[in-house]
Amino acid sequence: MISLSDIPARPSAWITPPMIVLALLLLAAPDLLPAVGLYQYLGIEIAIWIGFALGFNLLFGYTGLHSFGHGAYLGIGAYAFGLFQHHVAVSLWGGLLAAVLAAGVAGALVGAFLSHRRGIYYALLTIGFGQIFWFLAMKLHRVTGGEDGLLGIPRPPLTLGPWQLALTDNRTLFYFAAALLMIVVVLCWRLANSPFGRVLQAIRQHETRARFVGYEVWRFKWAVFTLSAMLAGLAGSLLAMAQQSAYPDVMSLHQSGLIVMMVLVGGGLVSFWGPVLGVVFYFVARDVLGGLTETWLLWYGLIFMAMVMLRPEGLAGMLHGLLRRRPALKPTTAPAPATEAA
């Protein structure tokens, strides 16, 4: 099976061709989505979840740390943003900062506890902490609004010096989310291909060996957990703005499992772009299958099971296989390299 490290990249590049494609798609999305029969709000959702998924994949795909409770940090970001607007000041940048910091602090605390653990114990503890945060969100009625959610979160205007732009319109909010997303994409790409990212991949491939080489493995595990929690918090603050409310259900095990499913279906284990494909596939499938049948999750679940059984490298892996096989069709070139899963 191909792995993340095998895919050739220009690691030093800040901007790569797929990024330009993504940026162009994002620019066109508000007009593209209605043209294919989908609605505009979907674009905001997809942009938010791509950011979340990319940060999550630094942990999941690159470092091989299987967190099944990551929705918690998305939720913490959303609540932090809302509470900041309600109790401190109606401010966009302040809210974003509060969300990233709150999720980062929660992630750093949990990460400090987790980072000496491995394998299934790691995964289980992430579930345990995720459930605790979810439970708190449900039960701290006075702070979070409990099951009814934290309502009436405003969309503060975007201010840059003297210049001000209202984000009340879904289209404007989408472009703001898309701009933040592109920053996250570049950041994640640089990080994944930096020396730091190389150590993360070494940890995935063989944690003990990475430690023997001399890296303090737990610090890297802690740092990447905190970082992905911060990115989840950022996504959460955008979600709070999009929905103008924050609910505990994004923190449930169910939602935390969905992000794992999206990343895997897209091919996050083999490609930087896997999470992007996975998120788009999930949301389009939700809207298209969901329009056809009430039980669309049944079908998505079956697709997911078939994928794990037959093509665990996901959509990105399949695409990669197709692209690499093409030259073999010409009679002059050597036989196709084997890309089958082992």
Add this chain to the structure above:
Amino acid sequence: MIDLLPHIINGLTLGLLFALIALGFTLIVGVMEVINLAHGSLFAIGAYFALTVIAGSWFAGTPFGAWWLSLPLGLRYVLALALGPALAGLAGMLLELCLRPTYGKPPLYGLLLTFGAALVIEELIRLVWGTGEQNLALPQAINGAFLLNGMIFSTYRFFAAGFSIAAIIAVWLFLERTSAGAVIKAGAHDSEMVRALGYDLARLRLVVFGFGAALAGLAGVVMVPIWGLRPHVGVDIVIPAFLIIVIGGVGSFWGAVIAALLVGLAIGITGAYAAAWSTMSMYLLLIAILGFRSRGLLGRKSALEN
């Protein structure tokens, strides 16, 4: 001062039921090194099928349905107690067949596949049995309540706890005192050697998965009158089961039983002081215990750590 005794008794009975669920789970983890996140869904399948057997709802309006409902409730309950686990066992075997491509890969794939299966089973349950909360009808003999020392206790809780103790002892005797149990334990210890000795490893895995799933189904039939029956019950129950085997130590029989009793007690005693927060106590227990013992109470090194 709150009188703790009824809460401790409630906690212990709950713990015994948790132990019943965790047993099948720990058996599957031990032999196959697969974390079966669909274990709760197999529990739900057993319980929902028992519901159908007791209420005869699939045959309502037909002469067969009328005849079926004329049978005594006790007989139908006993039949449900046998057929529910049997069906859950079959579903488990089907799941094991789906799992085969993931053997030899990192444990993540088994975990993900069973997570997908849990989603699929939950949706199937919604399709077949509807989305609402349902209840099992219980025979008179084990229903109702009784007074002891001036406190009211539910008869069914004691029946369920006694049933769990019997099942735990039966499983332990099966593993310790029969040759089939010896092969299963050997399979958990060193599956390569078991294969080298001429046992069919594929069949062993199929049987163990089916057996573990049947235990989940049995736990479902017994526990649902206390816990309630809704499509989401699979996810609600798999978390405590999962917690218990990790607290107890992956693959350890008595570790699972002790951990289940601890979790039950924690929930029972927290329930006395802050009922709304009682579920939280099991997560705190997990974090407290794993903070000190990274492999749980009685755990040993396992391939799942990699």
